[in-house]
Amino acid sequence: MSFVYPSFLIALLALLIPIIIHLFSFRRFKKVYFTNVKFLKEVKQEKASRSKIKHWLVLLSRLFALAFLVLAFAQPFIPREETEIVKGDKAVSIYVDNSRSMDATSTDASLIEKAKRKAREIVMAYGPSDRFQVITNDLEGKHQRLLNKEEVLNYIEEIQPTPNVQTLNQIVDRQKQVLSKSKLEQRNVFLISDFQKNMADFENDTTYRFYFIPLQAVAQQNVFIDTAWFESPVRMLNVNNQLIYRLNNTGSADVSKSQLTLKINDQTKAIKDFSLKAKSTRIDTINFSVSEAGWHRAELLIKDYPIDYDDSYFLTFEIEDKVEVLAVNQSKDNVFLNALFDESPYFMLKNQSVTQLNYADFSKYRLIVLNNLKEISSGLGNELKQYLENGGNVLVFPSAETNVDAYNQFLRSVKANTYGALKEGEKQIDYINVRQEVFKDVFERIPRNLDLPKVSKSYDITRFSGAGEETILRFRDGNSFLGKYNIKQGKLYLASTALDEKTTNLPSHAIFVPMIYKIALVGGAVRPLAYEIGEDNLVEVQNVNDIPTDNSETQMKLKSEEEEFIPAQKVLGNRAILTINNQLKDAGFYQLYKTAGLPMAFYGFNFNRQESVLDYYSSDELKENFKADNVSFIDNDNAEFGTTIGEINKGVVLWKWCLIAVLAFLLIEILLLRLWKN
Numbered sequence: 001m002s003f004v005y006p007s008f009l010i011a012l013l014a015l016l017i018p019i020i021i022h023l024f025s026f027r028r029f030k031k032v033y034f035t036n037v038k039f040l041k042e043v044k045q046e047k048a049s050r051s052k053i054k055h056w057l058v059l060l061s062r063l064f065a066l067a068f069l070v071l072a073f074a075q076p077f078i079p080r081e082e083t084e085i086v087k088g089d090k091a092v093s094i095y096v097d098n099s100r101s102m103d104a105t106s107t108d109a110s111l112i113e114k115a116k117r118k119a120r121e122i123v124m125a126y127g128p129s130d131r132f133q134v135i136t137n138d139l140e141g142k143h144q145r146l147l148n149k150e151e152v153l154n155y156i157e158e159i160q161p162t163p164n165v166q167t168l169n170q171i172v173d174r175q176k177q178v179l180s181k182s183k184l185e186q187r188n189v190f191l192i193s194d195f196q197k198n199m200a201d202f203e204n205d206t207t208y209r210f211y212f213i214p215l216q217a218v219a220q221q222n223v224f225i226d227t228a229w230f231e232s233p234v235r236m237l238n239v240n241n242q243l244i245y246r247l248n249n250t251g252s253a254d255v256s257k258s259q260l261t262l263k264i265n266d267q268t269k270a271i272k273d274f275s276l277k278a279k280s281t282r283i284d285t286i287n288f289s290v291s292e293a294g295w296h297r298a299e300l301l302i303k304d305y306p307i308d309y310d311d312s313y314f315l316t317f318e319i320e321d322k323v324e325v326l327a328v329n330q331s332k333d334n335v336f337l338n339a340l341f342d343e344s345p346y347f348m349l350k351n352q353s354v355t356q357l358n359y360a361d362f363s364k365y366r367l368i369v370l371n372n373l374k375e376i377s378s379g380l381g382n383e384l385k386q387y388l389e390n391g392g393n394v395l396v397f398p399s400a401e402t403n404v405d406a407y408n409q410f411l412r413s414v415k416a417n418t419y420g421a422l423k424e425g426e427k428q429i430d431y432i433n434v435r436q437e438v439f440k441d442v443f444e445r446i447p448r449n450l451d452l453p454k455v456s457k458s459y460d461i462t463r464f465s466g467a468g469e470e471t472i473l474r475f476r477d478g479n480s481f482l483g484k485y486n487i488k489q490g491k492l493y494l495a496s497t498a499l500d501e502k503t504t505n506l507p508s509h510a511i512f513v514p515m516i517y518k519i520a521l522v523g524g525a526v527r528p529l530a531y532e533i534g535e536d537n538l539v540e541v542q543n544v545n546d547i548p549t550d551n552s553e554t555q556m557k558l559k560s561e562e563e564e565f566i567p568a569q570k571v572l573g574n575r576a577i578l579t580i581n582n583q584l585k586d587a588g589f590y591q592l593y594k595t596a597g598l599p600m601a602f603y604g605f606n607f608n609r610q611e612s613v614l615d616y617y618s619s620d621e622l623k624e625n626f627k628a629d630n631v632s633f634i635d636n637d638n639a640e641f642g643t644t645i646g647e648i649n650k651g652v653v654l655w656k657w658c659l660i661a662v663l664a665f666l667l668i669e670i671l672l673l674r675l676w677k678n
Contacts, residue, residue: 011070018062058672065665072658091146091184092126093133093175094119097193098162100309100611104194104217111215112161115192118213118641119156122190123149125645133178135171137164137534138582144178164534164582165608168193168202176208195617198610202626210631214619221251223258223276224310224612225300229529231285233437234521235319236346240287245300245313247284249276250614262286263299293321295602297589310612314589314604315530325520326365327351328380330399334371334499336507340516347520359383363543363574367393367520372498375403381410388414388490390575391542393523395516396492397499400457416485416492417467420460427455429481431474432511436484438472438518439511453511455481455504458497482515489526493519530604533587539578541592541601544571556600558583558590 096119102112123132131146134155147155172189179187192213193200204210224247231242243262249255256275261268269288276282290296300313325347327337333351341349350365352358354373362368362383370376376384384394398407398419408418429452432439452473461480463469472493473481485492497503506512531539541556555566556576563586568579584590587607591599617625619635634644 007074009070009074011073014066014070018059018066054672058669061665061669061672065662065669068658068661068665072662089184090126090130090186090188091133091179091182092122092130092188092190093135093179094122094152094190095135095171095175095192096156096159098136098138098159099165099199100161100163100607101194101196101217101614102215103161103309104220104307104614106215106217111194111217112159114215116156116159118192119190120153121641122645123152123156131182131184133175134159135174135178136162137166137171138162139164139166139170139174140582144174146178146182162534162582163585163587163607165199165610168195168200172202172205172210176205179208195622196611196613197615197617198613200617204626204628204631206628206630208630212622212626212631212633214617214622214633214635216616216618217614220307220614221253221255221304222307222310222612222614223247223249223251223255223302223304224307224609225260225302225313226281226609226612227530228300228313228315230317232441233526235290235317237293237319237321238289238291240289242285242287243298243300244283244285247274247276247282247302248609248612249278249280249282250612252278254278258302258304260286261301262288263301264288264290265297290319293319295599297602297604299589299604307612307614309587309607310609312587312606313530314587314606316589316602316604317529318527318601322346322348323366323520324364325349325367325369326362327369327371328354328357328373329371330354330373334369336499336501336512337369337371337516340513344517347517354380362387362392363390365392366523367395370394370396370398372397372399372500374399374401375406376410377406378409381413384410385413385487386573388487388492390573391489391526393490393519394492395495395519397495397497398459400498400500400503402459404459411494414485414487414492415464415467416487416494417464417469417480417483418462419496420462422457422459424457427458427475427477427479429453429455429473430476431471433470433472433474436470436472437522438484438515442511442514442518453481453504453506453509455497455506457503461494461496491523530606532608533584533605534582534608536605537580539567539580539603541576541578543574544576544600554594556592556594558592558603560586560588560590562586 096112096115098112098115102110102115104111106114119134126132126149128149131148132152133143133146134152135143136159143155168191171191175189179189186209188209188211190211190213192215194215194217195212226246226248228243228245231244235241245260247260254275254277258274258276260272260274262270262272270286272284272286274282274284286300295316295318298315298317300315302311304311323346325341327334327349329351331353337349338351341347357380359379368384368387384392388394400422402419402422404419411418432446432450432452434440434443434446458475458479458481461469461483467485469480469483469485471480471483475481480494480496482493482495485494497506499507501507527540527542528536544556556569556578557564557566558578558580565583567583568581570577570579578592584605587605590603590605592601592603593599619633623633634641
């Protein structure tokens with residue numbers, strides 16, 4: 001047992017006062033003689049004995065009453081789990097998990113409602129001068145300060161489920177930021193959550209006292225669409241496009257005879273049956289085709305009860321009606337490129353002389369081909385570098401009369417390998433990288449003795465460790481014929497020879513057509529198909545200046561069927577960066593526009609799938625994994641929860657019992673004096 005004010009115990013010396021009074025106030029008996037002496041002696045002895053007993057009992061009653069009165073002022077308590085009770089005001093931080101998994105129900109209410117109720121009980125267990133912080137997964141600015149009781153209770157009432165997901169460490173870091181600024185001596189951290197295993201990455205800090213309050217939901221079944229992506233990086237009109245998706249079953253029961261539906265622009269395009277064993281994952285494909293160019297909104301949909309916030313997966317993609325290619329020529333057009341692109345209505349080739357380039361038009365081309373240029377000027381090199389960094393695609397075929405130094409100045413600026421000496425003599429290509437996106441899915445199988453192109457003149461490629469070359473075609477001597485380099489968002493393809501039948505038979509070879517087509521198709525910045533609410537807070541928009549608008553300073557807006565808002569935006573040349581932060585609350589499709597009725601792009605936003613994995617720490621697992629001297633676990637889920645919190649704050653308080661004991665012993669004294677006759 002400990003005392004809040006142990007100095008009051010010195011008042012126990014006052015117990016000497018009633019002892020002294022009693023010792024000096026006993027009445028002396030006078031001798032009275034009677035004829036029957038023997039009888040009177042017996043009466044005297046009996047009265048004296050009874051009087052002494054009564055006086056000692058009265059003395060003890062007064063001593064106990066006074067002793068317990070002193071103890072009441074000293075405020076005795078029994079510490080709970082050896083928690084040190086600190087006098088004065090306290091700083092308390094309470095985390096209320098309001099993620100989507102807290103929508104699950106327990107025996108009597110949803111977990112989030114139980115969490116809010118427990119948060120209120122924690123606040124009420126403290127004193128009126130204590131200060132509180134309440135924090136949720138939204139990490140809002142208004143929650144980053146200490147509040148009084150009334151304010152924090154109002155904030156607790158406002159808590160609603162959110163799509164935002166934070167790890168336990170992220171939450172605790174924010175709590176410590178606020179508490180560390182407080183000058184209050186005692187700082188307690190309460191964590192109320194269902195403690196999903198994939199989010200509970202707690203790192204202890206012994207300077208704080210942590211209290212884990214786990215909430216357990218009723219066991220539930222959940223099947224959800226985890227993610228989806230396309231087999232090919234390019235979607236085309238009137239062909240089968242393969243969409244790959246992944247399904248997860250986190251429940252303990254198998255699922256059979258369920259259906260997955262694919263909707264494109266709100267129209268059902270395909271339906272596929274599936275079965276899924278318990279605790280398993282399934283990856284499958286679904287095919288569809290579209291007949292119109294432009295933006296398309298795709299939704300994968302299943303039906304699963306009771307958890308349905310992850311039953312849809314939203315993604316968007318754009319199909320262009322044409323791909324524009326620019327050929328930059330030294331003097332004349334390349335007949336092979338003209339013949340290749342003239343055969344396809346999907347590609348539009350424009351030839352320009354290197355002396356007549358309009359750099360401002362570079363951004364509208366998917367691919368720029370440098371055809372047999374003798375040199376790359378510093379001005380052209382700077383524009384090509386900017387074009388590449390913004391997601392452009394450049395294919396280089398050097399001239400046999402190239403100014404190597406001028407070329408290498410540009411190549412060094414983008415951190416690519418450089419050209420060496422021009423070597424004459426026949427060289428055979430003997431390796432083709434079929435795993436690379438240029439040749440992926442081009443061949444059903446690779447013949448053992450595949451006849452690949454040859455060259456009669458080629459430049460050696462000088463390799464650098466930081467260039468990051470990805471070889472596409474390679475000579476037998478190990479030199480690259482065609483290599484790829486990722487330049488920020490763009491791609492640079494570097495050939496070692498001119499596109500000329502005098503130096504190579506590539507233009508007449510079978511791989512020439514698919515190689516050039518695929519390089520043109522896979523060019524440009526890769527835009528995500530889908531975004532995750534709370535995770536993907538930055539959205540990049542390309543070609544923002546190409547969208548007509550009545551006012552050049554009109555802000556871009558994101559709009560769904562139910563809401564509209566203006567994200568923070570920063571324009572960088574012909575692209576813009578949008579900052580979403582916590583403005584999105586619902587999953588679905590959002591259109592971006594400057595002028596009403598003229599969408600610039602469509603985006604699909606989905607809830608975080610980490611919340612869909614219903615795997616939680618039990619109370620015993622929490623105690624086993626996070627056991628420490630400064631960590632306590634409260635799994636009390638009944639009406640005594642508030643009492644338990646009070647004991648954490650003040651220990652098992654005994655001063656009230658001391659006052660009851662004072663009154664009891666005073667009553668005993670009164671009864672002794674009134675009812676015990678001598």
